[in-house]
Amino acid sequence: MSTADGPDEQHRRSRRLETGWRFTRGDVDDGADPALDDSDWEAVEVPHDWSIEGPFDPDNPSEAAGGFAPEGVGWYRRDLPEDIEGEPTLRFDGVYRDFDVYVDGEHVGSRPYGYSTVNYDLSEFGVTGGETLAVRVANDEHPHTRWYTGSGIYRDVHLTETDPVSVAPFGTDVRTNAVNRQRAEVQVLTEVTNDDDEAVEVALETDILDADGEIVATAGDEATVEPGAFHEFEQRLSVADPERWTLDDPTRYFARSVVYREDGGDEGGSAALAVDDSVTPFGVRTFEWTADEAFFLNGEPVDMKGVNLHHDAGCLGAAVTERALERRLETLKELGCNAIRTAHNPPQPELLDLCDRMGFLVVDEVYDKWRHVGAEEWFDEWWDEDLSAMIDRDRNHPSIVLWSVGNENFDQGSDEMIEDLAMLTEAASEMDPTRPVTYGNPPWGDGTEGVVENIERVAEHVDVLVGNYQEHWYDDYREAGIDLPVLGSENRRFFRGADDEPLAFVPRNPWYDVEERDDVCGQFLWPGIDYLGEAREWPSKGWPTGLIDTTGAIKPSGRFHQAAWSEEPVVFAAAVDHDRERPACRPAWSGPPLSEHWNFPDREDSQGFVNVYTYTNAEEVELYQNDEYLGTQHADDYGPRPIEWYVPYESGTLRAVAKEDGEVVDEHELETAGEPAAVELSVDRETLAADGRDLVYVEATVVDDEGVRVPRADHEVDFAVSGAGEIAGVDNGNLDSDEPWVGESRSAYHGTCIAVVRADRDGGRVEIEAEADGLDGDGVTLPVGADGN
Template structure:
């Protein structure tokens, strides 16, 4: 075991069911029948999202909610491995939606909700190997979501084989009951089931292993488990001098649980966790390991632009890296359980998480299944996710349309009580919409909601925070959705007050933090055709921060920074909701219409430095102090002159940060840059290749819109193209894309053979470029 890696499991087998699937778009009579000839079906790999392939059309029934993407019905089939050994369990991490599972024509299970991880015991269906597994997916009924969902088996699928005496799926519950720098007390609850026809004497050995592979605590228990019953072991372990999980050093530990039968190990299961404590307070915000932490967070939906809803782990990691670079330290999973890989990354990289179960409960079509399924879907999230140290709060829902009504409060009580019963170690919340009508009405709604939640999650209510406290709402408060720039009005949530909602957090110690809506642009909740999605996030669908993100970096990041942005009313932007928008700003110094006119350009410098100096073509244009601003934005009016514009940030008179813009000439060539030089030959890893249209000096041409044609030769293939323009009618699954603000990307996925990979870009009238990436090893 290498440092930081997860211990291996030696007595159970977990196989990812990626390859060997056949797919048919549309319904099929007797699609579950093993004798059905599916040889002409499309060969696909899972995860798979058929909606992202299009066609995108204004007449698609998903309409604006789905970004005009198609839905429909689809069938997946494959044979199970021939060498199944032991008790087989099928695990599906996400199938959207309303799906049915069959084995050799026999119905195994059904699930309406598309975001739950589900497991099916296949032993009771006589599975021994080679059987036909079929999944019918019905994403044909609308409405069912307010954003793009994707369609199909869009998350990972696994076959897990264990002994007949084994730990149940997600059967460990690891709780740090106390921790400091000297000792941690850990309680481990482990459920072991016996599928035998007779009682079995078994023992459970539990080790806590650190990131260096050293066993730092151990415990053992014995019992008799009755046939077809499960027994929950409770064990308490003590870890001396533990490395605690923090945001800066997110150290993980691992619980390795080994089941013995007649003295022989028959099953083992590894659970990553983190040794940490946290506390939500009503007067001083949030504490992690006794230290105050302000949540600087964003809301994230589950799609990833051109990849749709089937998102490889590398795409998730890249998104989190970009967010971390601007100082983000918290994620609200809006508004459904995320794929497990995202939570693993939050654990490893150091993010705090609010994990959310549902959006609007009985609305958006859920009234047909909510009563029957809510408890199972809630339990699926909590059982799967409860050991992640990143998760510090459960959310049971968001903005129910009947918010404040007696029926809604009854549902809220039902959900929060069940959540506290399933996991008493974390607080429970609900994302409250600003629908009280005015200040008094909102206070009245939150008083009712506050009777059932531990944390008040307030969407777009920063203007009322002080009034909430004065009214006696003595609960921890979080700004669970915040607009990026505008503040709502005193007696309304829809306002255009240019007072950034961040100051509702910064100026009130009792507010634990904020989550911007949204962190990254997403598909769905569109404007009119051809708009495909929500375009007012901090980061666009290519993963590039927008110019205005510099403000959030300046108030979130501890690293010295300065960034120039020019107010640019000519900047092309996709359709968005105005009150979630920033004023139009651009990160360039190319205004040819003003050349020679000496017209002023209105600028802003975002910074966390004491002072900023500005130079135009080497000429000193002045110095400003951050302390003199009221909104952390230093504004300038600079006569335009082509050339360069440079901002210098200083602390105590010393230069600590710089940012320079240069005027671009005419488009001359396409320059390519890959985000990594080497990727894994696993059929899943990705390299993002950015194409930039530049002049002959290598300066990006900000209004270039040339069509870029990509090609990949060698150990990979192009799986998507994007440019961040959600108004574009170009397909995502393609090999060409128009530049937008001078750039676009191709996402290239590795094959499983490895070797050199070359990506090339060409455009009419421009010099092309290519980059090489090693797949599997350096070449």
């Protein structure tokens, strides 16, 4: 086993086309012409998002929906590798949007939807190596989205070279149809193509390897594959004593498919030669959605503690490498999150690989609003290919337990909408009969009766009923006779609805609509992490009400859900700070202005009180100010609400102590900061890999002489990086800031900001320094090596 992705593939070559790209903004009449002189174009690496580079401006046509980001048309060019051997296939994991691909000036293909993974067989164009690859990207027609998308080749590009007889791209479908403690029956469907000009005798050998690389089952089959055709092999294998894929122990297996073809041997005989192999990770697990007892994984009930995620990552924009995704999932895991909804488009494949390896359940979604938001002209032509692109690519991920074919159509419940829904759900069920299919229902209709009528129409065409902001209507759905599993696909983090009203401004954690009901499978908060786009008026750039901000810092509101979700003891104290600066947001998704500090000098002078919330999953919380006991409160007295206190302010410390059965299980302390004295650096890891993709997040905190964060500090912090790395972006979590995300400085926001540093490919050491006027600076040095050392 060579990598986290499983065994090496010996008979095919796959590589990412990351370097050697040249890029220009604006349209070029002869951009595909191999004779074009592009020497003055910008040198870039893929993945690349030109929108995040700015400038962000209120006059940009993306407007608030796109976060006021620049868009337009751009061209990419590079030479294909000279050493191509065999049949080349080019794969784009995501290009936003409406892109055209050319090889030596010849048009290869196009795609309007910006999130589909697309494969192009370059052998049809006589590619042998060294040809000019050109890609035109047109992200310029508005409106085409409701959020920030990024622009360009923002996901990876892969070149795969195989024998003419080979496993088709995403041509392996692994199904675990029957599983018990003694045995897992595995069905493997493998599509083998023959691009030769004559029929070929093909043998397919499939091995199942466990997590240690040991072969635990083998099957073989033979077939004649006609020229220009394909054959789907169906093989059934049995794995003894299977290890289940679970959230706590996400064990994976690997199906290795080796293709043999007959070749002429000595003296007129023949021999079978191995010409291709393909490795497909999968998991052995069962799941069941029920209408009365919710969701089961491997026979055990599991409540989905989920979040919705957009595809951008703060200062990186849409060009997000694996480490950034991993860090986000690590932080969500800390909160107790166990499920992701890919709102509202197929994610990059690395996210799904990480969910498989880290133990997250996934609702995989394609499309937002179908014929709306710029899709009217191409939806009918492309929906089937986009849907199959998602399902064929993603169907072997054990983390995925539900397909979603769309979200929040404006014409909810209309005849036209229901026809589209039926078309999409039926197609998805045919493409993958092993998983249920759903659609993200908006809370729209004329009062409760109208909402329920619309939901009844939808329920006839989905396997799981998911609802956005509809917790207060769950009983109405049951009374209407809807007998489907129910899941909250979008839920507010602090408020919920009541009766006919979509909002009830009472701090009831919507998690308890899952906790208190046996028939609700889980919730997905909107959103898990702040994202760009869907902004308010300038200078707002994005949606700021996530559990986690764009720097990766957990907000006090995130701790509210950690206390509800986590199985580990939790207590967290947060002060209501009405002077706290925070980005503009839609009030329905907001909450109190909570801060993790104890700096209220105006209250001390006036002998005022500070409103404090404590979040806990323990029985009781004791509160101490400067070690003076203030009182005890019990969580049961508050139910689904946070424990609330009114504290007569004194500078110093405020400490919350959580107890279970009289024993201390967790503590959290707020501390008063003095005057700013220094910038202090911290990093999220100690080593980096020299691969041009690995990242370290460097946090700069303005602290006082005692090392306490100064919560209202807004100093401009200058970062300097030398050696084996460069700054990929800077951020402070303030989505109303007019500072650029690409640069070498950023103002502190609530006392902190970050620089994201990307490793180079040469290795060595990267040195990172930070300074601010009037403050002591700080620095850190990290090794960068082939293996992270």
